[in-house]
Amino acid sequence: MNNPMFIIIIILYFTIKANSQTIYPIDPTGKCEPYIGDTSSSPCSKFLNNLDSIYVSSNATQSDAMKKLDQYFGILGAIGGPDCKSDSLTYKTLCAIYLPGCESFINNQTNITVSIPKRICLNTCNNVTRKCGIPKFYFNCDQIEPVSGLPMFPSNYSQFNFTDYGINDSNYKIQCYAPLSDNSSVRVDSTYCPHPLFYHNSTDHDADYDRGYLFVSDSSNCVVPNPVPIYTDEQWDRLYNLSNVLAVLSTFGSLYLLVTFILLNPKITSFDRMYGFFNGSVFMMSLSGVILFIAGGPRALIKDGGARISVFQDPLCSSTGFIFQLFAISAIFFWAYMGFDLWWRVKFITKPLNIQKYYIPIAFTIAFIFSVIPLATKNYRMVRGNIHCWVHKAPLQNTLFFGPLGLTLTISTGFIGLLIYEIYKIVKATGRGGLMKLQIKPILNIVLIYFSFVYIFAFNFHNDNNSKNTYGSIDNFFQCTLESDDPSKCTIGGPSIGSLGYFIYCIRIYGIYCFLLQGLNERAFKIWKNSILLNNKFILFIKLKLLSMDNNNNTNSEIANSSTTVGPSTINKNNNKKSKPTLSTMDSNGFSKNNDSDSDSDDYDPYHKKENQFDIEISSFNTNN
Numbered sequence: 262m263n264n265p266m267f268i269i270i271i272i273l274y275f276t277i278k279a280n281s282q283t284i285y286p287i288d289p290t291g292k293c294e295p296y297i298g299d300t301s302s303s304p305c306s307k308f309l310n311n312l313d314s315i316y317v318s319s320n321a322t323q324s325d326a327m328k329k330l331d332q333y334f335g336i337l338g339a340i341g342g343p344d345c346k347s348d349s350l351t352y353k354t355l356c357a358i359y360l361p362g363c364e365s366f367i368n369n370q371t372n373i374t375v376s377i378p379k380r381i382c383l384n385t386c387n388n389v390t391r392k393c394g395i396p397k398f399y400f401n402c403d404q405i406e407p408v409s410g411l412p413m414f415p416s417n418y419s420q421f422n423f424t425d426y427g428i429n430d431s432n433y434k435i436q437c438y439a440p441l442s443d444n445s446s447v448r449v450d451s452t453y454c455p456h457p458l459f460y461h462n463s464t465d466h467d468a469d470y471d472r473g474y475l476f477v478s479d480s481s482n483c484v485v486p487n488p489v490p491i492y493t494d495e496q497w498d499r500l501y502n503l504s505n506v507l508a509v510l511s512t513f514g515s516l517y518l519l520v521t522f523i524l525l526n527p528k529i530t531s532f533d534r535m536y537g538f539f540n541g542s543v544f545m546m547s548l549s550g551v552i553l554f555i556a557g558g559p560r561a562l563i564k565d566g567g568a569r570i571s572v573f574q575d576p577l578c579s580s581t582g583f584i585f586q587l588f589a590i591s592a593i594f595f596w597a598y599m600g601f602d603l604w605w606r607v608k609f610i611t612k613p614l615n616i617q618k619y620y621i622p623i624a625f626t627i628a629f630i631f632s633v634i635p636l637a638t639k640n641y642r643m644v645r646g647n648i649h650c651w652v653h654k655a656p657l658q659n660t661l662f663f664g665p666l667g668l669t670l671t672i673s674t675g676f677i678g679l680l681i682y683e684i685y686k687i688v689k690a691t692g693r694g695g696l697m698k699l700q701i702k703p704i705l706n707i708v709l710i711y712f713s714f715v716y717i718f719a720f721n722f723h724n725d726n727n728s729k730n731t732y733g734s735i736d737n738f739f740q741c742t743l744e745s746d747d748p749s750k751c752t753i754g755g756p757s758i759g760s761l762g763y764f765i766y767c768i769r770i771y772g773i774y775c776f777l778l779q780g781l782n783e784r785a786f787k788i789w790k791n792s793i794l795l796n797n798k799f800i801l802f803i804k805l806k807l808l809s810m811d812n813n814n815n816t817n818s819e820i821a822n823s824s825t826t827v828g829p830s831t832i833n834k835n836n837n838k839k840s841k842p843t844l845s846t847m848d849s850n851g852f853s854k855n856n857d858s859d860s861d862s863d864d865y866d867p868y869h870k871k872e873n874q875f876d877i878e879i880s881s882f883n884t885n886n
Contacts, residue, residue, distance in 0.1 A: 283420045284432075286409050290319035291376040293363035297323045303330040305356035308349065310440065316363035316378035326359040333359075335453030337393065342480040345393035353440035354389045357381050364435060368427040375426050382437035383414040394480045399739065454483035455742045457490070457749055459568040473569030473642065477739050485735060487563045487570050489646045491755030500758070501559045504648045504765050508550025511772030515544035518775055521785050525792040535599055535617060536779070542592035543771040549584040550649070550769060553577070559648040570643040571650060582641035582650035587632035590665060592771065593714070594624035597669045600707050604680040607687070631661040646755060648765055655725055666718055673711060680704065706778045713767040720764045724756060 296312040299305060306312060317323055333355055337346065345351050362379035386402035397403075406413050418434040454460040458477065461484045463469045466476050475485045488497045523529065523537040553559055562571040562578055571578035598620055605614045635641055635652045642653040652658050741751035755761075779785070789795060 283411070284422050285377075285406075285411055285419050287375060287377065287421060287423075287426070288318045288320075291363075291378070292317060292374070293365045293376050294323070296360065297327070300327050300331055302334050303327055303356075305330065305352070305360060308353040308356045308440075309360060310353075310357070310362055310438070314363040314365075316361045316376060323360065329359050330356065332455075336455065341393045341395075345389075345480075348392065348442055350385075350440060350442040351389055351393060354381055354385055357438055357440065358386075362438060366423060366426075366428055371427050373426055375423060375428065377419070377421055377435060379435055379438050380419055381414050382439040383412065383416050385437075385439045386414045394478065396478075452482075455739075455748065457486045457751075458483040458739075458742060459486060459566070460484075461565075461568055471572065472574075473564065473572045475645070475735075477735055484568055485738070485753075486567045487645075488560075489755075490738060490752045491646055492752060492758055493750060496758050500762055500765060501648060503762060504550060504769060505554045505558055507766065507769035507773070508547050508554060511547035511769055512544060512551050513772070514776030514780065515540045515547060515772035518772075518780050519544060521780065521788055525794065526788050527791075531614075531617060532602075535595060535602065535621075536775075538621060539592055539595040539599060540772070540775060542588040542595060543775065545588035546585055546592060547769065547772050549581040549588075552581055552584075553649065562643045562650060570645055572642040573639040573653075578643055578650035579636070579641045582652070583632055583636055585649060586635065586641075586652055586662065587628055589768075590628035590631050590662065591625055593666055593669050594628060595621075596707070596710055596714075597673050598624070600673045600676050600680070600711075603704065603707060604676045604683065607680060607683045627665075631665070634661060647761070649768075658721070663718060663721055666714060670711070670714055670718060673707075677707065677711065702778045702782070706775060709774050709778075710771060713770065716767050717764065720756075720760065 293314045294317055296306065296309060296315050309315070315323060334352075337351065337355070341351070358381055361381070363376055364379060365374050365376040367374050383402060390397075390400055390402060402414050404413050405411060415437045418436050421433045421435070423430045423433055452460045452462075461469065461474055461476075461482055463474070463476070463482050466474075466479060470476070475489070477483045477485060488494075492500070518540045519537060522533045522540075526533060529537075553561060556577055562575075563569075564571055564575065573579045598617075602614055605612075635657055638657075640653040640657055641650055643650045652661055735753060738751055738753040742748040745751055794800075
């Protein structure tokens with residue numbers, strides 16, 4: 262290691278390598294030509310150092326450069342601050358980047374001309390981009406040239422080797438260009454924003470944010486389009502359609518249950534009453550989605566052609582947000598009670614639970630207070646990146662919704678576990694699964710809604726704690742809009758469409774769950790069969806007519822068949838038989854409200870217990886334990 266020759270070789274190697282890396286290649290198609298003139302957007306004639314000598318090549322023409330400059334002058338007007346736009350150095354640097362000065366050398370013997378560009382200094386580039394607040398994703402002064410792999414903006418000079426062109430200079434250095442500020446000024450278009458961004462003339466970004474606008478930067482008046490581009494427009498339409506369909510189905514499903522078990526049901530049980538409060542809350546939650554659907558769907562919450570989202574001052578937003586919040590909290594409280602009540606009735610079969618008259622007004626009062634607070638503080642607005650209006654600001658959301666939801670889920674998890682344990686003990690002790698069959702639908706209803714609440718809670722918690730990663734970067738989106746051939750395909754990035762789709766499913770599905778589990782059973786059909794809707798004079802008249810027509814057709818058919826096979830004496834015998842029952846006889850039995858089939862023991866009631874041997878066994882088991 263102490264060999265002097267080895268050290269010399271190493272030094273020479275790195276010296277040659279370093280020198281080779283600083284020598285820029287010469288483009289044989291490069292040449293110097295006069296400036297072709299300003300465009301309406303790019304007044305570079307004021308800022309170029311030498312209008313008679315602009316460097317161009319086959320890959321970098323002035324026409325291409327002017328197109329880029331038109332774009333960048335517009336963007337400077339949109340995102341540049343006052344200090345940036347008032348400094349001539351900004352425009353001198355910008356013009357010199359795309360229209361660099363040019364130097365040429367001629368080989369007198371071969372008449373070959375070699376032209377090289379004069380690049381902007383790195384320090385100048387950094388100073389201008391810093392003053393204008395241009396992020397590196399948009400323009401990076403440390404970028405390298407794709408062909409040479411050397412800095413596009415050298416620190417001091419660019420080095421060239423002319424010997425290949427017959428010019429005796431292997432180490433020609435051209436100083437980088439560092440223009441100075443002067444009194445030159447230019448008026449730029451400050452209303453330009455690249456598609457799909459919108460321009461909004463703002464003098465107070467904070468106030469305009471409260472009005473629903475989201476700016477791409479503090480110094481820009483360009484705003485992010487809505488719906489916020491975490492998905493494409495086609496994907497958003499699919500999510501909006503999902504919300505609309507589920508809201509309508511859930512509304513009709515919960516309305517059917519209210520009509521069946523509350524309005525038409527002559528024997529309302531305590532289970533029916535509490536389930537009615539839950540279904541009423543689900544109905545109103547779903548109705549908020551139907552109101553949006555009638556108004557034009559979730560896109561009705563997008564204002565100013567897509568430039569902003571709805572906020573408290575927009576009546577459709579504040580009203581649907583209040584309805585959703587009030588009845589979502591109510592539904593959570595009533596659902597929690599049903600889980601507790603179900604466990605109580607399995608654990609203490611003969612001991613009634615008489616706290617509904619206290620629980621219902623207390624639960625609704627709390628839900629009302631938790632909904633009025635954001636109303637009084639004007640904190641209902643569209644959830645950016647979602648499909649409805651709701652409580653704005655994370656502290657309010659956590660205090661007024663996710664806090665109660667988390668507490669309810671924790672308590673309900675315990676009671677669901679206790680319920681399953683009680684059923685297990687009873688089945689194990691008696692060897693009969695009748696109780697499980699009796700309770701399977703209410704248990705399934707409780708559990709399905711439980712898991713949907715858990716997902717809503719987890720989805721929000723994950724997004725709040727990973728908001729920077731979850732919703733990507735507006736900077737990257739802005740860069741995509743500038744570089745993409747189809748900016749409409751640019752997205753900010755966010756939760757997968759499947760995860761948000763399932764979130765929408767969870768907040769809209771409750772009425773459908775309840776309809777499928779509670780609305781399609783024998784008891785519901787019996788209530789409708791014996792209801793006034795199917796037993797009024799008009800319906801009975803139609804039934805009578807249909808039955809008479811059916812009787813006549815059957816009688817004529819029997820007579821016709823008999824006439825071809827039997828004699829007159831047989832026909833006379835048949836005429837002496839008893840006639841079939843008429844509708845009036847059936848009405849006095851089948852449709853009577855006092856019919857034995859309408860007794861409590863025949864009605865399906867998840868909490869109704871018959872006094873039979875099986876119940877006595879369970880009661881005895883619970884008493885002994």
